[in-house]
Amino acid sequence: MTATEALTDAPTTHQGILDFVREAAELMKPDRIHWCTGSDEEWIELTDALVGTGTFTRLNPAIKPNSFYAASDPIDVARVEDRTYICSVNERDAGPTNNWMEPSQMKDLMRGLYDGCMRGRTMYVIPFVMGHLEAEHPMFGVELTDSAYVTASMRVMARMGSHVLERMTELNAPFVQALHSVGHPLAEGQADVAWPCNDTKYIVQFPEERAIWSYGSGYGGNALLGKKCYALRIASVMARDEGWLAEHMLILKLTSPQGVVKYIAAAFPSACGKTNLAMLAPTIPGWKVETLGDDIAWMRVGEDGRLWAVNPEYGLFGVAPGTNEHTNPNAMRTINKGNSVFTNVALTPEGDIWWEGLENTPAQATSWKGEPWTPDSEELSSHANSRYCTPIKQCDILAPEYDDPRGVPIDAILFGGRRKTTIPLVFEARDWTHGTFLGATLSSETTAAAVGAVGVVRRDPMAMLPFIGYNAGDYFGHWVNMGKDNDAAKLPRIFYVNWFRRDEDGGFLWPGFGENSRVLKWVVERIDGQAAAVETPIGHVPAPGSLDVDGLDMTPEALEAALAVDVEEWKAEIPQIQEWFEKFGDDLPTVLWTELDGLKARLGL
Ligand code: GTP
Ligand code: SPV
Ligand code: MN
Secondary structure, eight states, X not given: OOHHHHHTTOSOOOHHHHHHHHHHHHHHOOSEEEEOOOOHHHHHHHHHHHHHTTXXXXXOTXXXXXXXXXXXXXXXXXXXXXXXXEOOSSXXXXXXXXXXXXXXXXXXXXXXXXXXXXXXXXEEEEEEEESOTTSSSOEEEEEEESOHHHHHHHXXXXXXXXXXXXXXXXXXXXXEEEEEEOXXXXXXXXXXOSSOOOSSOEEEXXXXXXXXXXXXXXXXHHHOTIIIIIIIIIHHHHHHHXXXXXXXXXXXXXXXXXXXXXEXXXXXXXXXXXXXXXXXXXXXXXXEEEEEESSOEEEEEOTTSOEEEEOOOSEEXXXXXXXXXXXXXXXXXXXXXXXXXXXXXXXXXXXXXXXXXXXSOOSSEEOTTSOEEOTTOSSOSSOTTOXXXXXXXXXXXXXXXXXXTTOEEOOEEEEEOOOSSSSOSEEEOSSHHHHXXXXXXXXXXXXXTBSSOSSOEEEOXXXXXXXXXXXXXXXXXXXXXXXXXXXXXXXOEEEEEOTTOBOTTSOBSSOOGGGHHHHHHHHHHHHTTOSOEEEETTEEEEOTTTSOOXXXXXXXXXXXHHHOOOHHHHXXXXXXXHXXXXXXXXXXXXXHHHHHHHHHHHTTO
């Protein structure tokens, strides 16, 4: 394809976009270029083509209308953290928690991989905006990809298409350049595979240029570049520079029986319960939860001094296994409306999907690996990180404020992780700086959301370890400064939760899911000065009787164990925190050392 061919009939006069597309086309050499409109006709063409190549299987329209099943290559099932780079100009700015390479060296390397990588394929040009098109400063991006699967998924996950391109053109707007290729060119006459990808993978952010280069993977966070790459890694750098926060957080609206509304944001690591909490069906009478977002929150201090949050996304990309009518009835209702893509789950003979934990176990099915599966099979039917991709607008409990570009003022931030021991069900930070300390030392067992070992405890600060686009020491400093530069009394109160503490037999102490509404109730009652707490070395835990356990099926002993602060367990935690902080050297804000000293003193160390 020549440069002029690449730009024939381009539906924009935006020179930056034209140059970006031309240069990429010259390098990647696609057979065709398709400018995405986001229309229904385009969706039908794309999904028909994906059915044609075997990437998609159309689900039974009577059960899941306009919905599709996809199975990835078994080597392409999750984010690849060891292949993810922050290529800042200075190595110091990537910090000790990110992979780094000198930007020009990375570009040379990747230009080699990109050279001719789209031969035999179509390059899709996806104009998109993260957040509202009507925002004061709309956050534009253009993703160029050779994957129809990614293009279809981007239509669900982000506001995209002609209306976005028109606005970008009108404003001559700056945008994030997002390059993506599955790295599987087709020679003349070569047949395609259902899930093209490459053994070599790179997920690269150039923070100063606000650019993303991704290669070799078609999977979610590696390939839908508006999500983790833009809305977290690049946006966190913008947020540092401009004084706001880009966080791996859900946003929910909680209404009490008296009609009092509170907005809560919560940061839990990947596959640790954000989607479930965001769509919670409360078990306590009269309380109502509405959803605003399940994965990403952009938060700015408003003129009123409060922290206002928006969800920049347009869809839900949720963990499938474990989702069912009990754990997440609202997610079930959302996906049952159709218009969804299911990746790496099982396919039933009726043309429906199934996964571990879902009701109505089928007598037989096709596993995500394409093999026959029955309930007696040794292997799981679905990959542990299999996902549903569904429009957020289909969620019955979507809060109307979702459509407000100003967002919602956050009353409480919850940090949380997956810990078998040590961390109680809920406790409250002493103040903003202590809350920042809790976030900075957040720990969790690793999950299948990233390639690698599962169940290993690691520090995952603010649930952002894989997503901080700069030096994590500076990131902690940015959090500390948010409390200093603003009226801390107006900022959200900070809490820490753990739904995953275990008893001696390995069972969960706390029933979780809808019962988590009891914890949310305690949180908002703390904010309103109604719920009592006991001061402990780690913070404020619910005073006996202050957590609403009316009708809860749990022994008093189990409840006590779930809430317990075990000084010996916490003492054992200290060397790990110390070692974690030492990684950052002089880049760690000294107030965090002061917080650690305070904790040690309170523990009697
Ligand atoms: P990402 O989309 O990867 O960022 O993850 P997420 O935080 O949205 O995770 P999600 O809500 O999908 O949680 C996934 C896992 O956590 C599933 O295995 C759930 O069953 C489990 N989970 C969620 N909430 C609870 C809970 O309250 N208790 C227990 N025991 N498990 C839970
Ligand atoms: C996560 O891993 O935190 C996700 C899924 O939300 S992905 O979009 O693939 O990153
Ligand atoms: Mn996530």
